[in-house]
Amino acid sequence: MKIYFPQWQGSGTGTTIESGAKTILDFVNDPKFIHIPLSELPAGENGERKYDINNYDAITEQLSRLKNHIKSSQPETIQTIGGDCGLEIVPVSYLNKKYPNLGVIWFDAHADINKPCDSPSCNFHGMPLRTLLGEGEKKMHPLLFSKIKASQIHYAGLRDIDETEQLRITEGHIYAPLTLSIEHLVKTLKDKNIKHLYLHFDFDCLEPNDYDKTYYKVPNGLHIKEAENCIKALKDNFTIVGSSVLESITTIPSELNPISSIIHLLMKNL
Template sequence: MIFINPQWQGSGFTDDLKWGTQTFISYFKDRDTKVIPLSSKELTTIGNIKCFEPLLEQAKFFKEVISTSKLDKIATIGGDCGIEIIPISYLNQLYQGEMCIIYIDAHADLNTPESSPSKAFHGMPLRTLLGEGNGEFIGLLFSRLKPEQICYVGLRDLDEPESKYIQEYSITTITDCQFEYVQTKLQHFKNVYIHLDLDVLDKSEYAFSMFPTNNGSSVSNVAELVRKLKANYNVVGFCITESTATTLEQLNPIKPIIDQIQL
């Protein structure tokens, strides 16, 4: 099964990600999928988090679905990166913390509501998973991560508080999207969760993400990294987020990646 979570409010007040997720629903129409419902609550800013109420309600929806599914592996398509707090914390509890998060993303997603310049929740999920941030979202977690479980790949756009946190806790950061570098981090882990925000890709190859940038990773390198991780480790979760593609044709460049979503 592939969970498709069209949550977009974590990116702020623009719903581009909702339409991007609809394109994925069409792409996977012949596969076993389950779509997480969207909330209709107002897009209010509470506790320095934009769209707080629908985000909280959607996280509760997703938690209920994951709880009743009782899966030992989870594949998810988003939506914004804020959806990650539920599947990651569930699998981390299931595997008793013996899981490395390979976070393939141009951004660190390590802000708190107080440190975030944008107040958009998609910049906060990892910090929430580490047990810092809004108490209501933290209260929905199945478990919390430790900094040593995180391995960034392709990170290149940081806010100052995020840089300080990474330095303080010596979080592994790998610039090149190459399996050989990532493998070093995985010496002490058997179980792997892959998070992929498509903004890690160079916009010359794929421009349909929320924040496409130059000097990103190539589609072929990311696809090869995912393939090798799946071949050499127990990949228990894989989530692809933040596509704004509105046609199936626009997804063609990333087929080598998205066709690997099934676990």
């Protein structure tokens, strides 16, 4: 199943995320992508904060729509063009229910593992992993098909971590190396007897000198070739059942050329 879900409300006011997602959709030019409509409830500058989450009502309404669509379709695989990282709670929790002990590879500059009460911004795109662990806002639990364990999370490109996030990472012995070793990542996954993977790819995991058309720009990231080689190694050694490309903001198709190989690796048929 291929989904176009340009959620931006999880970033607070980042409407450029929606137009960036549309640019990738047009770039991919695959008619199999299904468009899940976003909420029309007030958000962004006119949004309301509830339970320490900005735009809470809009986010939960549209994520409910996404969940219902996936539930009725019962896909074997899910590929998503988005959108902010908060949308991941639905496809990841669905695939985790379908493939127990799903390995979640989180290509991201940010840990995205805050509790709402600990988040400096109150933006939901910094909370999806904590929500997937069943430790986020309880009223959002009905959006989940299942909960994951800390041992299933594996970061790549992580380098911007809040103090409370670091505490959860340390407490949970979550895989979060300072530098990426593809060989070590593959070995770690195999040692855990993980066979199926979800590849979350926020483009801010990349070094901005390689690609800077991202919602956040964080120095010292993964080089494009390094990310490509990692994805290829994961595809060679495991069964990829889900993937996403998220938080690119360019509206100029030619500016996607440097990352075209990554988009192709993640969005072609699994």
